[in-house]
Amino acid sequence: MIKLFPRYLASFILLVFLQVFILNNIQFSGYINPYIYVLLILALPFETPKWLLLIIAFTLGLTIDLFSGTVGMHSSATVFMAFLRPYILKVISPRDGYESETLPQLRYYGANWFIRYAVILILVHHFFLFFIEVLRFSDFFATFARVVLSSIFTIILVLISQYFYRKDTRR
Amino acid sequence: MRSLINFLLRIHFLLLFILIEVFSIYLLINNNNFHKARFVNLTRQVTGNFYTKTTNLKQYLSLAEENQLLAEENNRLLNIIESTYKSDEIFFRSVNDTIFNQRYMYTSARIINNSINKKHNFLTLNKGNQQGLRPEMAVVSNGSIVGIVKGVSKNYATVISLLNLDLRISSKIKKNGYFGSLNWDGKGYQTAILNEIPLHADIQVGDTIITSGFSSIFPEGILIGYISDFEEKKGSFYEIEVKLSTDFKSLGNVNVIGNLLQIEKLELENQAVKND
Numbered sequence: 001m002i003k004l005f006p007r008y009l010a011s012f013i014l015l016v017f018l019q020v021f022i023l024n025n026i027q028f029s030g031y032i033n034p035y036i037y038v039l040l041i042l043a044l045p046f047e048t049p050k051w052l053l054l055i056i057a058f059t060l061g062l063t064i065d066l067f068s069g070t071v072g073m074h075s076s077a078t079v080f081m082a083f084l085r086p087y088i089l090k091v092i093s094p095r096d097g098y099e100s101e102t103l104p105q106l107r108y109y110g111a112n113w114f115i116r117y118a119v120i121l122i123l124v125h126h127f128f129l130f131f132i133e134v135l136r137f138s139d140f141f142a143t144f145a146r147v148v149l150s151s152i153f154t155i156i157l158v159l160i161s162q163y164f165y166r167k168d169t170r171r
Numbered sequence: 172m173r174s175l176i177n178f179l180l181r182i183h184f185l186l187l188f189i190l191i192e193v194f195s196i197y198l199l200i201n202n203n204n205f206h207k208a209r210f211v212n213l214t215r216q217v218t219g220n221f222y223t224k225t226t227n228l229k230q231y232l233s234l235a236e237e238n239q240l241l242a243e244e245n246n247r248l249l250n251i252i253e254s255t256y257k258s259d260e261i262f263f264r265s266v267n268d269t270i271f272n273q274r275y276m277y278t279s280a281r282i283i284n285n286s287i288n289k290k291h292n293f294l295t296l297n298k299g300n301q302q303g304l305r306p307e308m309a310v311v312s313n314g315s316i317v318g319i320v321k322g323v324s325k326n327y328a329t330v331i332s333l334l335n336l337d338l339r340i341s342s343k344i345k346k347n348g349y350f351g352s353l354n355w356d357g358k359g360y361q362t363a364i365l366n367e368i369p370l371h372a373d374i375q376v377g378d379t380i381i382t383s384g385f386s387s388i389f390p391e392g393i394l395i396g397y398i399s400d401f402e403e404k405k406g407s408f409y410e411i412e413v414k415l416s417t418d419f420k421s422l423g424n425v426n427v428i429g430n431l432l433q434i435e436k437l438e439l440e441n442q443a444v445k446n447d
Contacts, residue, residue, distance in 0.1 A: 050183075055191075069284075072201075079195060
């Protein structure tokens with residue numbers, strides 16, 4: 001657990017930079033903005049204490065918020081997603097449960113499992129984020145289109161990232 | 172007592188979640204408020220430095236420094252024009268009549284952060300309190316509207332972009348003076364909606380929309396855009412779609428306009444309300 005700390009700290013910084021300085025500047029047609037930073041929450045080890053999960057999520061969301069001038073928006077969405085993570089993990093757990101010494105990554109539990117896991121949590125996060133941004137339900141379908149389109153791009157980026165992990169972390 | 176502690180320990184995850192979530196939403200609501208974004212301004216001092224660095228890089232690529240020099244030159248000239256025009260009335264000055272003093276001051280600034288894809292968009296300028304910027308000043312680019320200064324820190328200022336659901340601009344049709352309120356509908360960065368124009372007004376596609384000057388923030392006659400489409404809404408008003416003349420995707424240098432008589436006007440208007 002402790003030996004993983006530097007690696008997660010590094011990926012925290014990397015993801016924030018990637019999000020703030022590259023992805024936030026990419027605007028496909030005003031609708032789509034991928035939020036890759038949620039990958040950090042997805043990738044935390046299974047044994048992470050639940051309270052730590054929430055605190056990491058809050059710190060991550062707040063950092064993104066400070067850079068995009070929207071205090072509270074990303075942090076609330078990320079905390080909500082982190083809150084649901086243990087329950088989602090329980091619902092979609094493989095028959096024998098999760099083995100120790102493994103991480104929630106594509107190479108341990110296969111594409112099928114990982115895609116289900118990532119899609120649910122990313123959709124939850126984006127749904128919360130975009131609706132708290134407008135704070136009303138009047139343009140429901142316009143907002144919903146943004147949720148779906150942005151989620152697709154985030155999911156694609158998250159899947160690509162899984163193939164980066166593959167090389168450098170094999171022990 | 173012990174069972175209470177046990178109970179709290181058992182549901183600590185839920186409690187912590189509710190605590191953090193409520194705190195986040197409290198922050199969000201607090202900062203959505205039009206005038207109270209102090210927290211954002213504080214942090215802008217830090218994040219603003221990062222943005223300045225990345226923007227400097229972008230500036231080099233687009234040679235925008237030349238533009239900035241031109242913008243500053245423009246401002247100097249604008250200030251001269253305003254003051255020479257007013258000094259014709261030197262007679263009235265001698266009786267200390269403030270009406271004929273210079274009314275608007277121009278200064279230039281550079282945009283160091285900008286967004287167009289959210290529902291509440293903000294811009295950051297590279298000037299702040301020390302350079303004379305105050306909240307409630309108008310921001311324009313090449314004579315067309317950009318937004319309103321919301322908060323200032325020592326060296327940076329945040330601007331509510333016209334592309335923000337919270338912002339309403341008092342505006343009018345140039346050719347016949349009918350006025351209404353304009354706000355963004357959140358769909359695309361090139362159009363906004365002008366409401367409250369009565370049905371008997373004669374309007375056509377292509378008519379020019381300008382600021383009305385009623386709000387004490389914008390001077391009269393700042394260009395907003397052109398009518399691209401209109402339809403009758405239920406009731407007796409038009410809903411007019413306005414194609415904005417500002418290209419929010421390629422903003423670089425802007426002018427900030429301060430209204431020197433703003434406080435006087437507001438005080439007078441408040442007094443009138445009180446006397447009612």
